[in-house]
Amino acid sequence: MKTDHNTLDLFNAIVDKASIKQEVYRHTYDTFNNFKSVIKQLVREYQMADLQKKTQIPFEYKNRGEFEVELKFAGDILVFIMHTNIFEFPRKHEIMNMPYITEDSSRSYCGIINIYNFLGDSFKYKRINDLGYLIGRVFINKDHHYFIEGKREIGLLYQSFDTAIMTNEAARSIITSSIKYTLNFDLLTPPYEQVKLLTVQQIQTTLDNMKIITGKRLGFKFQADRDDEDLETVTQ
Numbered sequence: 308m309k310t311d312h313n314t315l316d317l318f319n320a321i322v323d324k325a326s327i328k329q330e331v332y333r334h335t336y337d338t339f340n341n342f343k344s345v346i347k348q349l350v351r352e353y354q355m356a357d358l359q360k361k362t363q364i365p366f367e368y369k370n371r372g373e374f375e376v377e378l379k380f381a382g383d384i385l386v387f388i389m390h391t392n393i394f395e396f397p398r399k400h401e402i403m404n405m406p407y408i409t410e411d412s413s414r415s416y417c418g419i420i421n422i423y424n425f426l427g428d429s430f431k432y433k434r435i436n437d438l439g440y441l442i443g444r445v446f447i448n449k450d451h452h453y454f455i456e457g458k459r460e461i462g463l464l465y466q467s468f469d470t471a472i473m474t475n476e477a478a479r480s481i482i483t484s485s486i487k488y489t490l491n492f493d494l495l496t497p498p499y500e501q502v503k504l505l506t507v508q509q510i511q512t513t514l515d516n517m518k519i520i521t522g523k524r525l526g527f528k529f530q531a532d533r534d535d536e537d538l539e540t541v542t543q
Contacts, residue, residue, distance in 0.1 A: 327413045328393040330449045334473070335418025338447050339389040341478045342420065343368075343376050346387075349482065350378075378482075383489050384425045386439070393418055407452075407469035417446040422457070422481075424489050442488055445481060447473055455481065457488075 310318070346368050353366040369377040374389040395416050396402050408415050422443040429437035443457025446468075454468040471477070 327416055327449055331393050331416050331418050331447070332391075334449065334451050335389060335393075335420065335447045338418075338445070338451075338453070338473050338478065339374065339376075339387070339420055341473075341475060342387055342482065343370070345475065345478045345482055346376060346378050349479075378486075379427055380486065381490075382427045384427050384430060385485055385489060386423045386425060388421045388423065390419045390421065402468065405469065414448050414450060414452070417448050420445040420447070422485050424485075424492060440492075442492070443481075443485060453477065 350366055350368045358364065358366075364381055365379055367379045369379065371377050371386070374391060376387045378385045378387070393416050402408060403415060421441060422445070423439040424442050425439040426437060428434070429439075443455055445453055445455050447453045448468075451473050452468055453471055453473045
């Protein structure tokens with residue numbers, strides 16, 4: 308039985324799009340593994356600096372699985388998570404008007420690596436209701452080009468998408484910038500009204516599982532946060 312022209316076009320379309328997404332996935336996966344290598348190298352450099360013996364301040368790598376890695380330093384944890392799916396930007400998004408994209412629309416397909424900041428005590432004491440914050444996410448396309456959206460030190464304008472290529476140096480810069488931002492992203496006292504009441508069940512629950520939520524910006528809204536939000540260029 309001979310395949311008709313329309314069906315053959317359909318099959319080719321499936322193969323073409325799937326091939327692009329597979330290529331993007333491979334580049335994203337390679338980038339994520341590079342992130343793991345860079346974090347390990349930073350841990351080795353910290354150990355060589357011999358600071359931990361003097362200060363007892365941890366700087367530790369933990370592999371949480373194929374698509375997740377943890378960096379613990381001082382009282383903070385950064386968790387890097389690679390999404391296993393490939394995304395495209397909305398048609399009306401500004402990035403779709405870039406010459407780099409209009410010349411080849413397949414360049415708009417991207418893999419994503421999310422960067423979350425948690426309190427170290429949230430994991431240590433298993434406070435499952437505590438909050439982590441997305442401080443940045445990295446987009447990688449089939450050309451190994453990338454851009455970042457995020458907060459302060461992490462955020463870059465997407466106009467560099469046509470020239471920024473993911474390298475070992477770029478990965479190191481992203482990770483060290485994430486650390487710098489986290490160091491300046493302090494835990495603030497929650498509003499009095501939010502914590503003035505405590506139920507009997509909560510007080511009888513062990514500290515490890517207390518249902519009182521802790522987060523760095525719980526209930527607060529600062530001008531600095533609003534300014535940072537202006538850097539966020541992509542929504543899903």
